Amino acid sequence: MTDSDEDNLNFDDLQNITKQIERYKNDPDTSGMFVSGWDDADQDVTVVDDPKANPIDYILWAAENGNVQILNEILSKRPDLVHACDSDGYTPLHRAAYGNHILAIASLLKAGANINLKTELGWTPLHSACNWNNYEAVARLLAAGADSYAVSDGEQTPLHLAAAVSHSKSTLLILLLREDSTEIANKCNNSGETPIQLARGHGIYAPIFEMVLPAVSYIRSIAFTCNSYMKEV
Amino acid sequence: MDKETIVSSRPDREIRKIVVAQGDYTLVPYEDSRCKIVLTNVNCKNDSGKCTIEEESKIFGNNFDGNVLIGDSDFFIDKDFELILQQMCCGEKCEATLVYRNSKGELVKEISCNIHLQEVTEEQLISDWSWQRLFEAATHHKQKGIQLVKEKRFTEAFRRFNKALKMIIAIEPVDPAVIDEATVKEITDSKIKLYNNLAYLQLQYHEYDAVLQLCDRVLKLDQLNVKALYRRSLAYSGLKMYEEAWVDVQNGLKLDPNDKAFQQQANTLKPILEQRNENYTNVIKKMFN
Numbered sequence: 324m325t326d327s328d329e330d331n332l333n334f335d336d337l338q339n340i341t342k343q344i345e346r347y348k349n350d351p352d353t354s355g356m357f358v359s360g361w362d363d364a365d366q367d368v369t370v371v372d373d374p375k376a377n378p379i380d381y382i383l384w385a386a387e388n389g390n391v392q393i394l395n396e397i398l399s400k401r402p403d404l405v406h407a408c409d410s411d412g413y414t415p416l417h418r419a420a421y422g423n424h425i426l427a428i429a430s431l432l433k434a435g436a437n438i439n440l441k442t443e444l445g446w447t448p449l450h451s452a453c454n455w456n457n458y459e460a461v462a463r464l465l466a467a468g469a470d471s472y473a474v475s476d477g478e479q480t481p482l483h484l485a486a487a488v489s490h491s492k493s494t495l496l497i498l499l500l501r502e503d504s505t506e507i508a509n510k511c512n513n514s515g516e517t518p519i520q521l522a523r524g525h526g527i528y529a530p531i532f533e534m535v536l537p538a539v540s541y542i543r544s545i546a547f548t549c550n551s552y553m554k555e556v
Numbered sequence: 557m558d559k560e561t562i563v564s565s566r567p568d569r570e571i572r573k574i575v576v577a578q579g580d581y582t583l584v585p586y587e588d589s590r591c592k593i594v595l596t597n598v599n600c601k602n603d604s605g606k607c608t609i610e611e612e613s614k615i616f617g618n619n620f621d622g623n624v625l626i627g628d629s630d631f632f633i634d635k636d637f638e639l640i641l642q643q644m645c646c647g648e649k650c651e652a653t654l655v656y657r658n659s660k661g662e663l664v665k666e667i668s669c670n671i672h673l674q675e676v677t678e679e680q681l682i683s684d685w686s687w688q689r690l691f692e693a694a695t696h697h698k699q700k701g702i703q704l705v706k707e708k709r710f711t712e713a714f715r716r717f718n719k720a721l722k723m724i725i726a727i728e729p730v731d732p733a734v735i736d737e738a739t740v741k742e743i744t745d746s747k748i749k750l751y752n753n754l755a756y757l758q759l760q761y762h763e764y765d766a767v768l769q770l771c772d773r774v775l776k777l778d779q780l781n782v783k784a785l786y787r788r789s790l791a792y793s794g795l796k797m798y799e800e801a802w803v804d805v806q807n808g809l810k811l812d813p814n815d816k817a818f819q820q821q822a823n824t825l826k827p828i829l830e831q832r833n834e835n836y837t838n839v840i841k842k843m844f845n
Binding site: 425426429430432433458459462463466467468492493494496497499500503530531533534536537538539540541542543545546547548549550551552553554555 | 561562563564566567568569578581582584585586587632635636642643645656657658659664665681682683684710711714715718719721722725726728729751754757758761763765766767769770
C-alpha cells in the first residue's frame, strides 16, 4: 500500500507540473521559454575569443552586437567586407537581423549588402529575423526588398519560421498584412506543412491566420482582385 | 547602383525599380506614413504605342499634389505604386516600371516613371499600434469600402474590407481586462459586418463557396444574423443545394415572416423542391412497380 500511495503522490505532482507548463505555454509573456531548439540554425555558432583578431570576425561581431560605429569604421576601410561570411554562410546582414539591430541593418544596406543572400542552410537575413520575432528587423528587411517567398533547404519560407515559434505575433502581423501572405501561408515545406498548419501545432496565435483565408483575401484570385485588366475578356 | 530589382512579381503584373540616388536608409515608409514625392518622366505604352493611364488613378492624375498616404489608395495602379514607395527610403530617387497583362497574357500597359521620395513621416510599425488605433483604422477602411460599394467599385471595396478585417483580427485575442464590454461588442459587430460585406462582394461574382465560408463565420458569432442567412441561402441555391437553402429561408422567415427577400427566395425555391420531390417519388414508384 505504501508503494501505491507514493505513486499517487508522484502522479498528482506530475499532473500539477503539466498543468503549470500548459499555463506558461499559453501565457504570451512566458511562452517564449518553450521554443523548440531542434531547427535552430543559429545554434552552435563558433565562439570567437577575440573578434578583432580577424577582420571577418570583427565585422560579423559588430553587426551581431549592433555596434554601428565600429561597423561603419570597418566598412569605410574595407567596403568589400559587407559580403563577408562565416563558415556557415552567415553574412553581417544575417547577424544584424539575428540581433534585431535596425541601424546596423541600415548601414549594411547602404554599403550594398545583398538582401537575399543565403546561408549554408538556405536562410536569408529575413529568415533569421523571423525566427527570433525581430519584427523591426523584419519590417526593415522587407522595405529593402527582401524576398518573402525565399525558401531555405527545408523549403521553409520566413513565414514558416515565424508560424512555428510560439512568441511571434508582432512578426506575424507584419507578414500577414501583406497581400502576398495568402499564397505563402498555404505553401508546403519539405515535410508537407504549411505555415497555417505549423501555427496550429506550435504557436498560440493560430487564429491570426484567419487574416489569410482565401475567402477574405481575394475574389477568384489575387490577380483578378488586384489587376482590373484580368477582368477584361 | 544601376542594378534593376524586382519590387513585386506576379504572372499578370511585374514591378521593378532601379536606384538612381541613394537615400537615408534609416527612414522608410510604413503603413500610414505620409510621403511627399516628385514624379517625372511618366511614360505609358503597349505594343501599339503610347497609351493613357485611367483617370481613376490619383497618383498619375493631373491633380496629384505629390502626397501619398501609405495604405490609403484604392485604384489598383496606385496601390501598386505604393508598393514601390514601401521599398524606397527617404531621399531616394529611382526609375520605376510597372507592367500589366490581361487574362490572355497580353501586354496591356507598361508604365515607367522617375520617383523622388522627398519626405516620409516616421510611423510606428503596425505590431506596435494600440488596439484603439487598430480599431480606428479598421473603421476608416470599412467606411471607405462602403463608399466604394456604392460606386460599384467592387474589387477595390473588397480590398478595403479585407484590410479592415485584418486590423480587427490584429486586436484579438481581446483582453476583457483592457477593453470594456461595450467596446468588445462594437469590435465583434464590426467583424460581423465585414464578413457580411465580403460575402456580399463574393456573391456579386458568383463565388458561392467563399460566400458559404463567410456566412458560416458570421452565423458562428451571431446565429440569427438575417443578412448572413439570406446570402447563405442564395449561395446554397447557386450550388444547387436546394434543401440547405430552404432551411436558411425558413429560419429567416421565422425571424421576420414579412421579409420580402426571404419570401421571394422561398417562392423561387418551392417549385424546384416540389419538382425534385415529384421526380424522387416517381423513381421510388418505378422501383416498386
